[in-house]
Amino acid sequence: xxxxVYYSKNDIRYEDVEVPEIGDGDMLIKMHSxxxxxxxxxxxxxxxxxxxxxxxxxxxxxxxxxxxDVTRYRVGERVVTAIHVPCFNCxxxxxxxxxxxxxxxxxxxxxxxxxxxxxxxxxxVEHLTHRIIDGLDWDRAAMIEPVACCLHGLKSSxxxxxxxxxxxxxxxxxxxxxxxxxLKGASTVIVSDLSRFKRxxxxxxxxxxxxxxxxxxVETRVAEITQGKGPDVVIIAAGVSSLVSQAVNVVxxxxxxxxxxxxxKNPVVEIDVSRLFRDEISIVGTYSLTPYDMKEAIEIxxxxxxxxxxxxxxxxxLSRMAEAIEFASNPxxxxxxxxxxxxx
Numbered sequence: 001x002x003x004x005v006y007y008s009k010n011d012i013r014y015e016d017v018e019v020p021e022i023g024d025g026d027m028l029i030k031m032h033s034x035x036x037x038x039x040x041x042x043x044x045x046x047x048x049x050x051x052x053x054x055x056x057x058x059x060x061x062x063x064x065x066x067x068x069d070v071t072r073y074r075v076g077e078r079v080v081t082a083i084h085v086p087c088f089n090c091x092x093x094x095x096x097x098x099x100x101x102x103x104x105x106x107x108x109x110x111x112x113x114x115x116x117x118x119x120x121x122x123x124x125v126e127h128l129t130h131r132i133i134d135g136l137d138w139d140r141a142a143m144i145e146p147v148a149c150c151l152h153g154l155k156s157s158x159x160x161x162x163x164x165x166x167x168x169x170x171x172x173x174x175x176x177x178x179x180x181x182x183l184k185g186a187s188t189v190i191v192s193d194l195s196r197f198k199r200x201x202x203x204x205x206x207x208x209x210x211x212x213x214x215x216x217x218v219e220t221r222v223a224e225i226t227q228g229k230g231p232d233v234v235i236i237a238a239g240v241s242s243l244v245s246q247a248v249n250v251v252x253x254x255x256x257x258x259x260x261x262x263x264x265k266n267p268v269v270e271i272d273v274s275r276l277f278r279d280e281i282s283i284v285g286t287y288s289l290t291p292y293d294m295k296e297a298i299e300i301x302x303x304x305x306x307x308x309x310x311x312x313x314x315x316x317x318l319s320r321m322a323e324a325i326e327f328a329s330n331p332x333x334x335x336x337x338x339x340x341x342x343x344x
Contacts, residue, residue, distance in 0.1 A: 002343065003115030004321030006044055007051035012322040017054075020110060024069040025122030027129070029061035029079060032138035034113035035146065036316075036338040038171065041329050046264070056113025056340065057083035060132065060141035064117070070125060078132050080144045080298065082289060083109055085123040098290040099152075114321055116342050127291040136302050139315065139339045143176075143308040145289070148297035150176040153260045153286035154184065157233045161185035166222060166231035168247065169238025170198040170210075172311060172337050173260055177235050178207050179306035186233075190225060192218050193238075197334035205307040222250045236261055241269045244283070248272055253279040260286050315339045 003017045022028050035058030043049045063077045073079065086093050086101035093101050110119045120129055132141050150173060159165065165181040167174045170193040178189050191202045192211040199210035211221050222231060230252035236243045241263040248271045251257055275281050289297075301308055313336045316324035321340065328338045 001116040002318065003054050003111060004318055004340075005052045006049070006055055009045060009047050010322075011051070012044065012325070014319040014321065017111070017115065019117050020119035022065060022067050022119050023122065024067040025125060026067045027063055027070055027073060027120040027125050028065035029059075029081075029118050029120060030064050031059060031061045031113055031116060031118055031342050033060045033142040034058055034340045035142040035172075036324055036328055036340055037146070038173070041325055042262075042264075044325050045329060054111035054113075054115050056115075057109060058142045058145040059109065059113040059118060060138045060144070061118065067122075069122075073125070073129070073131075078134065078136075078141070079129050080132055080141050080294075081109065081120055081124055081129040082145050082148065082294060083107075083128075084288060085127050085291065098292075099288045104288075114318060114340055116318070128294060130294055130298055132298060133302050138341075139312050140301055140308050142339055143311070143337070144294070144297045144301050146172055147176055147180075147301055147306070147308070148289040148293040149173070150180055150260075151293045151296055151300075152289045153177065153235070153258055154180055156284040156286060157181075157235065157256050157258050159184045159186055159233055162187045163232040164188040164190070164226050164229075164252075165233045165235065166190045166192070166247075166250065167207075167235045167237055168192050168218075168243045169236065169240075169261070170195070170202045170207075171237060174235070174237035175202055175205060175207075175311055175336070176306065176308075177237060177260070178202065179205055180300075181233070181235070182206055183300070183305055188225065188231075190222060190231065195331070195334075198336060201310065201336060204310060218246060219250050226252070230255065232256070233258065239263055239265075241266050245269050245271050248275055248281065248283070251275075251281050253281070255279075255281050257281065257283040258286055259283065312337045312339055315341050317341055317343045319343050
């Protein structure tokens with residue numbers, strides 16, 4: 001089979017690899033679409049993984065082979081899956097912190113989604129893999145995994161009806177989070193992003209206000225929109241650590257700040273910590289998804305409760321993976337979500 005294999009920065013090869021063997025509890029799927037995640041781009045450009053390795057985890061595909069112990073799925077069924085599975089019985093799992101489980105990051109798709117065929121291990125078959133309806137196209141199905149990640153993140157935000165939500169950064173995670181905030185009852189949803197293209201797209205998918213931080217003071221503009229009260233929830237969806245300080249400055253009394261981004265550069269920032277006590281604001285981080293988020297994400301995407309279609313701006317063939325990463329990471333390009341397609 002063919003796969004795009006990451007060896008090192010600027011060295012991604014479209015080459016022949018062995019079709020993976022499956023065990024009794026595993027499945028083999030044919031990849032139809034796989035989303036290019038920001039983490040894939042980060043790994044490839046910053047060499048945070050050691051090659052050769054096949055990346056990709058936002059997968060939709062067709063079952064082509066099942067192990068003898070697999071009874072829930074049949075060849076020909078359309079499915080989606082995700083990347084990590086917790087143990088369900090450790091200290092963290094017992095408390096609902098499934099993404100902190102020691103097993104979590106040790107479980108992966110083999111190979112990753114940027115290959116023609118993918119082995120779905122037994123644990124993933126049992127806990128992370130789900131059927132999708134025939135009417136859902138493969139590309140939008142690949143958006144289910146990031147939607148599930150955002151659902152997991154919003155659990156900490158405790159959004160109430162008529163809340164105001166500010167999203168700092170309007171990439172895929174930012175715009176999915178913004179739409180989910182509205183779906184959960186927020187009446188005002190504000191985004192801030194340097195990209196004119198992404199701000200316009202945000203307004204197209206239903207965001208009420210889009211701020212250009214290059215030409216507007218974000219704190220002043222947010223104060224105007226909220227009549228000086230500030231947003232009830234701030235979601236940080238861009239890897240700029242100074243946004244944490246900004247979020248602390250603008251969030252409403254009793255507000256929640258959700259951090260959904262790594263800060264690899266300048267991770268130490270100054271914040272007004274007195275607000276934690278005086279105004280009872282909270283700051284919480286979020287990472288990945290849990291098996292319990294997938295079903296809700298599937299329903300949201302299948303029933304078009306949020307607009308994922310317009311978020312998919314480009315598709316690239318698997319054979320041109322390196323070009324896709326270069327294109328998607330260039331801030332001068334009008335691009336949001338890139339989907340990688342198996343070559344016909």
